[in-house]
Amino acid sequence: MINLETPRKHAGLVDQAHQLAMNMLRPISRKYDRAEHTYPKELDMLAALIDGVSETGATGGAGAGGVRRETSSEEPGTVRNGANLASVLSVAEMCWGDTALLLSMPRQGLGNSAIASVANEEQLERYKGTWAAMAITEPGTGSDSANITTTAVKDGDEYVINGEKIYVTSGERADSVVVWATLDKELGRAAIKSFLVRKDNPGLTVERLEHKLGIRASDTAAITFTDCRVPAEDLLGSPEIDTKSGFAGAMATFDNTRPLVAAMAVGCARASLDLTRDLLEQAGVVIDHDRPPQSQSAAAATFLRLEADWEGAKLLMMQAAWMADNRLPNSLEASMAKAKAGRVGSDVTLSCVQLCGTLGYSEAELLEKWARDSKILDIFEGTQQIQQLIVARRILGLTSAELR
Numbered sequence: 001m002i003n004l005e006t007p008r009k010h011a012g013l014v015d016q017a018h019q020l021a022m023n024m025l026r027p028i029s030r031k032y033d034r035a036e037h038t039y040p041k042e043l044d045m046l047a048a049l050i051d052g053v054s055e056t057g058a059t060g061g062a063g064a065g066g067v068r069r070e071t072s073s074e075e076p077g078t079v080r081n082g083a084n085l086a087s088v089l090s091v092a093e094m095c096w097g098d099t100a101l102l103l104s105m106p107r108q109g110l111g112n113s114a115i116a117s118v119a120n121e122e123q124l125e126r127y128k129g130t131w132a133a134m135a136i137t138e139p140g141t142g143s144d145s146a147n148i149t150t151t152a153v154k155d156g157d158e159y160v161i162n163g164e165k166i167y168v169t170s171g172e173r174a175d176s177v178v179v180w181a182t183l184d185k186e187l188g189r190a191a192i193k194s195f196l197v198r199k200d201n202p203g204l205t206v207e208r209l210e211h212k213l214g215i216r217a218s219d220t221a222a223i224t225f226t227d228c229r230v231p232a233e234d235l236l237g238s239p240e241i242d243t244k245s246g247f248a249g250a251m252a253t254f255d256n257t258r259p260l261v262a263a264m265a266v267g268c269a270r271a272s273l274d275l276t277r278d279l280l281e282q283a284g285v286v287i288d289h290d291r292p293p294q295s296q297s298a299a300a301a302t303f304l305r306l307e308a309d310w311e312g313a314k315l316l317m318m319q320a321a322w323m324a325d326n327r328l329p330n331s332l333e334a335s336m337a338k339a340k341a342g343r344v345g346s347d348v349t350l351s352c353v354q355l356c357g358t359l360g361y362s363e364a365e366l367l368e369k370w371a372r373d374s375k376i377l378d379i380f381e382g383t384q385q386i387q388q389l390i391v392a393r394r395i396l397g398l399t400s401a402e403l404r
């Protein structure tokens with residue numbers, strides 16, 4: 001049975017991640033928000049520390065890497081609190097420190113989650129230590145990812161990739177990119193495969209970096225692929241086009257990355273709540289968890305409502321990750337977690353700006369930054385509206401053609 005408390009075995013990891021966030025991310029948070037596109041060199045040491053923690057086997061990685069569905073010899077029915085739960089809990093803590101810096105962490109890219117989800121054992125071994133960005137979005141295709149136009153054509157023992165990808169997180173700094181491309185547009189979504197393309201491939205060009213509202217420490221790149229040749233063994237997963245399983249292969253990535261994005265929103269919102277509580281208390285507002293909100297000041301009642309909403313998001317995040325650890329299909333729960341946490345993240349962080357007035361809006365505190373940073377978490381890896389659509393389809397038993 002699921003128990004939505006932080007498991008005791010992960011308490012040390014959560015505490016460790018919190019300490020790193022407090023002592024290493026928070027102090028450089030404002031600096032790299034202002035110095036957009038400058039690589040936070042302090043992350044090199046932190047990433048090495050995280051690699052060390054992961055190698056002990058004590059965790060599934062403090063970043064976005066440890067999300068593979070492990071096979072296990074345990075008895076069916078045995079409850080596991082594994083790598084996925086460890087990942088979302090530690091990612092939330094790191095984003096309590098700074099979401100953009102977490103997204104900039106070497107070797108912890110969203111592409112690494114894609115590799116963990118769909119690569120075979122041999123590829124996993126070969127790609128060990130790579131830092132992989134993830135490139136799905138194109139100038140004409142965002143939410144409708146089944147319509148991507150980037151092509152991959154087999155030529156001997158290579159694929160030749162042509163197309164343009166935009167808004168690739170860590171697209172400049174990562175050393176490889178997981179690229180979604182179609183093997184045959186006529187065959188629809190089943191023909192979409194992902195490929196690991198190394199950044200030094202001569203057919204790959206980083207065209208520009210985007211200036212953004214939030215997560216400014218994270219680089220966001222536009223990348224073109226021109227007759228970009230990749231070895232056939234860098235197609236992730238199976239090269240077969242199985243029209244029965246449709247989009248299932250590539251989409252499996254999202255079941256793992258959406259709880260992670262939910263975790264980012266949970267962490268960023270928690271940071272806002274913690275600081276807001278301190279600022280309200282300094283201003284003389286008493287927040288009493290033992291009394292009904294309606295009998296307290298408007299500020300205290302609002303704060304309690306925000307905290308309750310945040311709890312809901314955190315529980316859904318944990319449920320989606322726990323299901324992945326226990327090898328239960330979690331597409332529905334991953335989308336629920338992402339939808340709830342994405343909305344709550346934006347709502348909580350902006351409401352905290354409101355509650356703290358001029359201090360909330362000023363750069364004297366990080367509240368305004370967190371409100372800017374959290375918005376993307378309701379957009380990338382599938383927007384709020386798309387998550388709701390997926391949830392509706394799953395609950396009503398309708399296909400994407402029947403409910404669009």
Ligand SMILES: Cc1cc2nc3c(=O)[nH]c(=O)nc-3n(C[C@H](O)[C@H](O)[C@H](O)COP(=O)(O)OP(=O)(O)OC[C@H]3O[C@@H](n4cnc5c(N)ncnc54)[C@H](O)[C@@H]3O)c2cc1C
Pocket residue numbers: 110133134135136137141142143144166167168169170212215220376379380381382383384385386389404
């Ligand atoms: C900072 C940043 C980082 C990013 N990082 C990455 C990355 O690393 N890799 C990557 O591949 N992409 C990345 N993206 C792209 C992101 O995933 C897309 O922006 C997102 O999927 C939405 O696509 P779109 O922008 O084309 O909007 P559209 O799909 O055009 O949607 C526009 C609006 O319409 C709504 N909408 C669309 N379809 C429907 C529907 N059927 N029903 C109801 N509403 C609908 C959407 O919710 C949205 O509000 C990033 C984007 C940003 C801003």
